[in-house]
Structures are given as C-alpha cells and as structure tokens.
Amino acid sequence: MTGLLGGLATASTAVxxxxxxxxxxxxxxxxxxxxxxxxxxSRNPVHAALMLIMTLFGVAVLFVAQHDSFLAAVQVIVYxxxxxxxFLFVIMFLGVDRRENIAxxxxxxxxxxxxxxxLLATTGLLLLGQISGxxxxxxxxxxxxxxxxxxxxxxxxxxxTTYLFPFEATAALLVIAVVGAVVLARRPSETSPSETSxSETSxSETSxSETSPSETxxxARP
Amino acid sequence: xxxxxxxxxxxxxxxxxxxxxxxxIVVLIVIIKVLVVFGALMVSVMLMIWFERKVISxxxxxxxxxxxxxxxxxxxxxxxxxxxFKEDLLPEKADRNVFKLAPYLTIIPAxxxxxxxxxxxxxxxxxxxxxxxxxxxxxxxxxxxxxxxxGVYGVMLAGWSSGSKYPLLGSVRASAQMISYEAALGxxxxxxxxxxxxxxxxxxxxxxxxxxxxxxxxxxxxxxFLIFFIAVVAETNRPPFDLVEADSELVGGFVxxxxxxxxxxxxxxxxxxxxxxxxxxxxxxxGGPDGPVPHIPHLYWLxxxxxxxxxxxxxxFVFVWLRAALPRLRYDQLMDLGWQxxxxxxxxxxxxxxxxxxxxxxxxxxxxxxxxxxxxxxRAFTVGAVREAQRPIVPGIGMRVWTRPPESPAAPETxxxxxxxx
Numbered sequence: 001m002t003g004l005l006g007g008l009a010t011a012s013t014a015v016x017x018x019x020x021x022x023x024x025x026x027x028x029x030x031x032x033x034x035x036x037x038x039x040x041x042s043r044n045p046v047h048a049a050l051m052l053i054m055t056l057f058g059v060a061v062l063f064v065a066q067h068d069s070f071l072a073a074v075q076v077i078v079y080x081x082x083x084x085x086x087f088l089f090v091i092m093f094l095g096v097d098r099r100e101n102i103a104x105x106x107x108x109x110x111x112x113x114x115x116x117x118x119l120l121a122t123t124g125l126l127l128l129g130q131i132s133g134x135x136x137x138x139x140x141x142x143x144x145x146x147x148x149x150x151x152x153x154x155x156x157x158x159x160x161t162t163y164l165f166p167f168e169a170t171a172a173l174l175v176i177a178v179v180g181a182v183v184l185a186r187r188p189s190e191t192s193p194s195e196t197s198x199s200e201t202s203x204s205e206t207s208x209s210e211t212s213p214s215e216t217x218x219x220a221r222p
Numbered sequence: 223x224x225x226x227x228x229x230x231x232x233x234x235x236x237x238x239x240x241x242x243x244x245x246x247i248v249v250l251i252v253i254i255k256v257l258v259v260f261g262a263l264m265v266s267v268m269l270m271i272w273f274e275r276k277v278i279s280x281x282x283x284x285x286x287x288x289x290x291x292x293x294x295x296x297x298x299x300x301x302x303x304x305x306x307f308k309e310d311l312l313p314e315k316a317d318r319n320v321f322k323l324a325p326y327l328t329i330i331p332a333x334x335x336x337x338x339x340x341x342x343x344x345x346x347x348x349x350x351x352x353x354x355x356x357x358x359x360x361x362x363x364x365x366x367x368x369x370x371x372x373g374v375y376g377v378m379l380a381g382w383s384s385g386s387k388y389p390l391l392g393s394v395r396a397s398a399q400m401i402s403y404e405a406a407l408g409x410x411x412x413x414x415x416x417x418x419x420x421x422x423x424x425x426x427x428x429x430x431x432x433x434x435x436x437x438x439x440x441x442x443x444x445x446x447f448l449i450f451f452i453a454v455v456a457e458t459n460r461p462p463f464d465l466v467e468a469d470s471e472l473v474g475g476f477v478x479x480x481x482x483x484x485x486x487x488x489x490x491x492x493x494x495x496x497x498x499x500x501x502x503x504x505x506x507x508x509g510g511p512d513g514p515v516p517h518i519p520h521l522y523w524l525x526x527x528x529x530x531x532x533x534x535x536x537x538x539f540v541f542v543w544l545r546a547a548l549p550r551l552r553y554d555q556l557m558d559l560g561w562q563x564x565x566x567x568x569x570x571x572x573x574x575x576x577x578x579x580x581x582x583x584x585x586x587x588x589x590x591x592x593x594x595x596x597x598x599x600x601r602a603f604t605v606g607a608v609r610e611a612q613r614p615i616v617p618g619i620g621m622r623v624w625t626r627p628p629e630s631p632a633a634p635e636t637x638x639x640x641x642x643x644x
Contacts, residue, residue: 046317046382050320070361073368074364077367077368080372081368081374081404082401085371088382089398151360
C-alpha cells in the first residue's frame with residue numbers, strides 16, 4: 001500500500017510524500033470511494049447523481065494534490081458542472097426521481113460478478129504497483145509536469161500539435177451527436193394540419209422551452 | 223527544494239508569501255486573510271442590501287428603510303435577526319436531507335468565489351511580503367467558473383427537494399438559465415485569458431496595470447465586457463433576468479418552501495454573488511485595484527483597495543439601476559438572447575481576438591471571415607424563416623411554432639398563443 005501511495009504522491013514532484021500529502025490523499029480517496037459506493041447503493045436516482053458529484057469532486061482534489069489544478073478545474077466545470085447537471089435534468093424530466101427497490105435484480109449474476117471483478121482489479125493493481133512500479137511508469141506524456149512552462153501551456157500545445165487529430169475527431173463526434181439528437185427530437189409528425197389540437201400545441205411549447213438548453217448543453221461544454 | 227505543501231498548491235504559486243516555505247507565521251497570515259475576507263464579505267452584503275433598498279426607493283420616489291439605525295442602515299441586521307428566530311419549516315413531501323443540503327450548496331460557492339479576487343496590491347507585514355488576495359491558485363479564473371457550476375446544484379436541488387410544483391418549475395428555469403449563460407460567460411473569460419496569457423487573476427490584473435488604455439475593456443473592444451456583464455446579470459438571477467422568482471407566475475420560485483435561516487442563506491448567497499461578480503468584472507475588465515496612487519507615506523497600500531472598492535460600487539449601482547429601469551424578460555426571450563445572440567457573438571469575437579494575438583494580419587483576416595460567416599448564417603436564417611412561413615407546418619412535440627396557424631375554421635383559438643411566440 002505504501003508503494004502505491006508513494007507512487008501517486010511522487011509522480012510529479014519527485015520528493016517523498018509529506019504527512020500532509022498522505023492526509024490529502026486519504027481524505028480525497030475516502031470521498032471518491034464513499035461517493036462511488038453511494039452511486040450504486042442509493043435508492044433514489046437523484047441521490048445517486050449527488051454521490052457521483054462527490055466522487056468527481058474527490059478526483060478533482062486528487063488532481064490538485066498532483067499539482068495539476070487545470071485538470072481539477074476542468075473536472076469540476078465539465079463533469080460536475082455540465083454532465084451531472086444533464087443527468088439530473090433527464091432524471092427530473094423523465095419523472096424517475098423516486099425511490100426504487102434495489103433488491104430487485106433483473107440480472108442475477110451482476111452483483112457477484114461486479115464484486116469479483118473489482119477485487120481482482122484492485123489486487124492486480126496493488127501487486128503491479130508494489131512489484132514492478134508499473135503505476136508510476138509514465139506519469140506524463142506531454143513533457144515534464146514540473147517545468148518553467150505552465151501546465152496549461154504544455155497541455156494546450158500537445159493537444160493542438162501532437163494530438164491534434166484525436167482532438168478534432170472527438171470534437172466532430174460530439175457535434176455529430178448533438179446534431180443527431182436535435183434531428184431525432186425535432187422530426188415533424190406526419191399528421192395533417194387539421195388533426196392537430198390545441199393541447200398538443202401548448203404541450204410542445206412548454207416542453208420545448210425547457211428541454212432545449214440541456215440538449216444543446218451536452219455539446220457546447222466539452 | 224522544499225517539499226511542496228498542499229496549501230501552496232491550493233492557495234497559489236504566484237503569491238510571494240509562500241516563496242520561503244511554510245511556517246506558522248505564514249499559516250497565521252493565511253488564517254487572518256480568511257477571517258478578514260469573510261468578515262468584509264458579510265458586512266458588505268449587509269450594506270449592499272441596504273444600499274439596494276435605499277437606491278431603488280429613491281428611484282421610485284419612496285423613502286425606503288429609515289427606522290433601524292441612522293438612515294436605516296441597520297435594517298438588514300434587524301431583518302437577519304428576525305429571520306434567524308423564525309420557525310424553520312420542513313415540508314411534508316420534501317426530500318429531507320437534500321432539502322437541508324441545498325442552501326449550503328448555494329452559499330459555500332458564493333463565499334469561495336470571492337477568494338480569487340485581488341483586492342489590493344502587495345504589502346509587507348511582520349517581514350512577510352504578500353498579496354492582498356485570499357488565494358492565487360494556478361487555475362485562477364477557472365475557479366470562478368467551477369464554483370458557479372457548483373452553485374447551480376444548490377438552486378436545482380432546492381427546487382426539486384421541496385416536493386412541490388412551483389419550486390420545481392422555478393429551479394428548472396433557474397438552472398437552465400444559469401447553465402446557458404455560463405457558456406457566454408466562459409467564452410468572454412477566454413478572450414481575457416487569451417490577451418493576458420495566463421489564468422491567474424493576479425496576472426490578469428498585472429497585465430492591465432499603469433495605463434488606462436491597457437484595461438481589458440478597451441484592449442478587447444467593449445463587446446466582451448458587455449457580453450460578460452449581461453451574462454453575469456443572468457448568472458446571478460438578477461433583474462431583468464429574475465424569472466426564477468417571477469412572483470406572478472411561480473410564487474417564490476425555488477425558495478418558496480424555505481423559511482427562517484435556510485431562506486436567509488439563499489438570500490445571502492444571491493447578494494454575495496452580486497458583489498463577487500461586480501468584483502470579478504472589475505478584475506477582468508477594469509484593472510482591478512489599478513489606479514493613480516498619490517505619494518503619502520505609509521498609506522501606499524490603501525489606495526489600490528480604495529480604487530477597487532470604488533469600481534466595485536459602481537457596478538453594484540448598475541445592478542440596482544438595471545432592476546429599477548428594465549422590465550423582466552419573457553423566458554423565450556431570455557433563451558433566445560443567450561443562445562442565439564450572445565454565444566455566437568462571443569464566439570466570433572473570441573476568434574477575432576485570437577487572430578490579433580497571433581498578429582495583425584491574421585486578426586484582420588479572421589475579422590473579415592467572421593463578418594462573412596455571420597452574414598451567410600443570417601441570410602440562411604432569413605431564407606429559412608421565409609420558406610417555413612410559406613409552408614404550413616404541423617406542430618409536434620419539441621417543435622417550435624413560428625408561423626400563424628393554417629387558415630382553417632377549426633383552430634381560431636390558437637392564434638393568440640402563437641402570435642405571442644412569433
């Protein structure tokens with residue numbers, strides 16, 4: 001366990017972790033784990049989404065502890081600020097925001113399988129970290145994190161030069177997803193004009209004005 | 223090299239306070255800074271509420287609060303004490319834990335966002351040289367965006383957890399509005415960051431120092447400032463964008479079910495956000511604490527603080543002025559303004575600024591390209607609107623109805639509704 005802790009804390013600073021480093025890591029890890037357990041065990045989808053925010057926030061704290069506050073900020077702005085908000089919008093609009101009995105299980109093998117896989121992955125990771133130092137293998141791919149240039153500059157340079165193609169491909173993918181969603185949602189119905197009723201018109205007005213921001217939000221933010 | 227303490231990673235690498243490592247004096251200074259900022263923020267919220275009520279009553283030919291204290295200045299204190307001792311109601315259908323959590327999710331980001339505002343220059347106390355700013359993190363201005371996206375949860379969950387209709391509608395409105403305008407807000411912040419070349423608020427302020435024409439409001443052209451300020455007014459749910467608490471439609475919006483101290487927290491957060499956003503506007507576009515410093519010995523540190531406060535008060539006044547002068551927007555007008563006007567405009571301006579940062583010719587070229595692209599898009603919209611008008615369309619769910627209904631005797635009642643929209 002100390003090997004993993006040391007590996008995480010020294011990835012960018014190359015000094016031994018201080019008590020404060022270990023403390024921050026412990027608190028953030030507790031946040032992340034508690035949030036993750038909360039997501040799968042809450043009965044109410046809204047509570048699950050809140051727990052997800054806690055996990056993402058813990059991850060952001062871990063980024064700060066690694067001296068990458070840019071990624072921490074992006075983590076909070078994009079994931080906590082946009083994506084989970086979108087989840088919440090969907091949950092509230094679909095009206096599934098009530099307690100559910102999570103003892104009912106459609107797939108019976110699901111839970112034992114998940115627990116088994118998590119145990120296996122954790123042991124594997126700990127072993128690899130302890131024996132071969134695998135977790136600290138490549139802490140940075142875009143140049144040393146500690147240099148005279150700021151993190152943002154390094155990140156921006158590598159995204160717009162070395163990794164330009166994947167970056168643009170991701171952007172295109174997101175745009176296509178947004179356009180697809182809009183096209184699917186706005187397909188005009190094939191009924192004749194005389195069949196439309198008053199109620200349908202007013203319904204379309206209320207639903208339109210409230211759903212459109214959240215739909216477009218998905219693509220606008222990342 | 224010192225082992226880097228997490229405090230420094232959070233509070234700032236730019237602050238000279240941390241240059242010689244961290245000992246108890248440094249920690250003490252940080253604690254004192256926190257207490258001073260907290261206290262100053264609370265007092266200024268109190269004064270702001272009084273200021274708003276006085277100014278708006280002047281504009282409406284009323285007297286306003288005049289009972290508690292001289293000029294009614296202690297009115298907010300009296301109201302606060304009254305709120306504190308009121309009964310705290312918890313609705314039967316509320317989601318209890320979330321209902322209790324929501325006010326804190328609103329107030330804590332409101333407090334934290336002020337931490338990155340540079341209040342003054344640098345001072346030396348007890349042999350320590352430090353910035354008059356609570357925190358100068360490397361993420362800088364992004365911290366503000368992160369905090370305002372956390373603040374959305376407070377509003378959203380407050381409405382949802384109340385377990386009744388109007389709060390839910392109010393919170394959906396509010397959060398949709400805040401998220402929409404955050405996009406335009408972020409885009410204008412990016413223009414400032416581009417021209418500064420750094421994220422830290424201190425570097426943004428330093429880049430604007432000494433000359434009036436180096437203030438970002440002039441260097442960037444006035445447009446980003448205008449977009450930013452409109453977005454800020456919408457982001458703080460202030461009039462004319464206060465659809466959240468449109469009393470005639472939604473009762474009290476998302477705070478309908480709240481009472482006593484929890485309501486006070488929402489109220490406090492709203493005014494605190496107003497103050498923070500004015501301060502941020504000053505920081506980003508008006509040079510922050512920059513201003514002429516007269517040569518008076520031992521008081522050199524005071525002038526930047528005074529300049530900063532004076533500029534902030536101007537914007538606080540503008541907030542109040544807007545409330546007195548403008549009628550509330552309709553919800554679709556709000557969304558149209560945000561998505562169809564402000565976001566494209568800020569994107570185009572961002573492109574032009576990026577071009578000018580590279581060099582003048584790129585800037586001119588991109589300016590031309592943006593104008594041509596805008597003309598094409600506007601033309602496309604006009605043509606599309608004309609064609610749509612000629613073709614009778616059938617309203618379906620999720621469709622916007624632009625046209626008058628088809629001339630049929632069956633549906634004359636729909637005319638007023640759709641006339642509104644078009």
